[in-house]
Amino acid sequence: MSPVEFLHDLLNPDLAFLPKALLVAVMSSVVCGVVGCYVVLRGMAFIGDAVAHAVFPGLAVAFAVSGNLILGGTVAGVLTAVLVAVFSQNRRLREDSVIGVFFVAAFALGIVVISRAPGYAGSLQQFLFGSITGIPDEDLLTVAVTGVVVLGLVFLLHKEFVAVTLDREMARATGLRVFWLDVVLYVLVTLAVVISVQTIGNILVLALLVTPAATARLLTDRLGVMMLLAPVVGGLCALVGLYVSWSWDFPTGGTIVLVLTAVFLTAWVLAPRHGLLARGLVRRRVPAVW
C-alpha cells in the first residue's frame, strides 16, 4: 500500500478507528519518549518494565467493572511503585529483587482478575499486545490531557530530576526531597505507560520508553537535544509502524517496536560521534590533563 492510499484510509469515515489509533499511538510515543530519557539516563529500564506490568491488574479490574482503564492502571502502577520504594528501605534485599517480586505478583493478580471477566481471551490478548480498534472517543481526550499533564510536570521538575539523577547524595544534601521526587517520577512513568497500553500493549510498551531515548542518547551529548529528539523518533516510528502494520496486516504494537528497533540499530552504526562507523574512522579526542 502506498502512503497516499494510507492517507485515503485515514480519511475514510468507515475506518474512523484508524486516525484515532494513529493519534493515540503518536501522542503516547511522544510522552514516552520524553519520560523515557530519565528512564534511560537513570538506568531504570527494569523499573519501567515493572511499572508496565504492574498497571495490568488495574486495567483488569477496571475492565471487569467497566471502569476507567487509565484510572485503574494508574492506581495499580503507583501502588506497586510505592510498595517497591518502601520495601527497598530494607537493606537486606536489593531493589531489583523487590521489583522482581512485586511486578510479577501484580501481573499474576491481573491474569486472575481478568480470567473472571466475560470475554476473557480476547481482552487479554488486547491488553498484552495492543489493538488499534475500539478506542472510544473520550480516550482520545484522556490521553491528550494526561500527556499534557505529564509533559508539564517534566518541564516544571526537570532541574530537580537532573540533580537527583546526577548525584543522589548531593541532591539530598542540598535539601531536595529525593524520595518524593522518585515517587513523582514513578508516577510519570506509570502515566506514560498507561496511555500507551491501548495501542501498543502491556508487554511491548517498554520499547516506547527505552528505545527512542536510547537512540537519541547515541546521537547527542546534550540533554536538551536528547529530550527533543526522543519524542520525535518515537512519534515518527509510531506513524511509520502503524502504516506498515496497516499495509501488510501485521500486529500494530509489534510492528511499531520493530521499526523503533531498526532505527536504534541504524543509529548505533551511523551515529556521528559514538556510532560504530565514527569510532572506527576517527580516534577519540584525548582530554587535556589538568
Place this chain on the structure above:
Amino acid sequence: MSALRVTGLTVDLGGRRVLTDVDLVVDKGEFVGLVGPNGAGKTTLLRAVMGLLRPSGGEFSVDGEPLRRGRAGLGYVPQRHEFAWDFPISVQDVVMTGRTGHLGLFRGPRADDWRAVARALDRVRMGELRTRPVGELSGGQRQRVLLARALALRPSVLLLDEPFTGLDMPTQELLSDLLLELAGAGHAVLTTTHDLAGALHTCDRLVLLNRTVVGAGAPAELRDERLWMDTFGVSERSPLLKILKAG
C-alpha cells in the same frame, strides 16, 4: 573564628557504633586533613555533617550558627565515583545543580545564579571548558567540576572526600595548590586523604581519626609515633612511621 565546629558527634550505623564522641574544629582560612585507616569513619563523619545520615548524638555549627536544612554554608565534594559521569550534560550545567536546592521548586536560574556559576568555574580554572560535556573530562578536570559545584553557593566550609584518589602525581599537586588557594581566600577546608606524605607536607593541621579523634594538631605537633600506631593499628616496624620521620 571557627567556621565549622563539631561537638560530641556519635553515629551508629546498622546497630554498630561507627563514631564516638568526635570533636572537631576547622577555622576560617585553615586547610585541615582528616586521616585514618579504611573503616575509620572518615566518610561517615563528612556525611553526618552534611545531614546525609542521622547521628545518635552531637551538634554542628557553621560560622557560629546551628545548621539549617539545605546546608547552605557547607560545600560538599563527594568521591568522584558517586557522580553519573555518563550523563549528557555540560560542565556549567553540572555546577548549576549545586544551586538547585537553593533555587526552589518551579524556578529557573537567573542572571545572579549564572554569575555565581561562572565565578565558581573561574576559581577552579575551568571557565574555558564550561560548555564541554562532562563525559569528556579527565580525572583532574572532573574533580574540579565537583569542586566548582560545591563552590556555587559560596560556602564558608568545604568538605572533600578523597579528592586525590585516582589522580596522577602532577594533578594531585595542582589540586592541593588549588585547595590551599581556596583556604587562603578564607574558606575553611576539610579533606579526607590516604596520601599521608602529601597531607603532612601541605595541611595546616591534621586530624587522626579511628572511630574517634585519636590526635589533632599541626604536623610538627604530631611527632609521637604512638599516635600513628594507634590510629592505623600498625607496629613500630611499619614504613608509615618512616614517612613520618622523613616529614
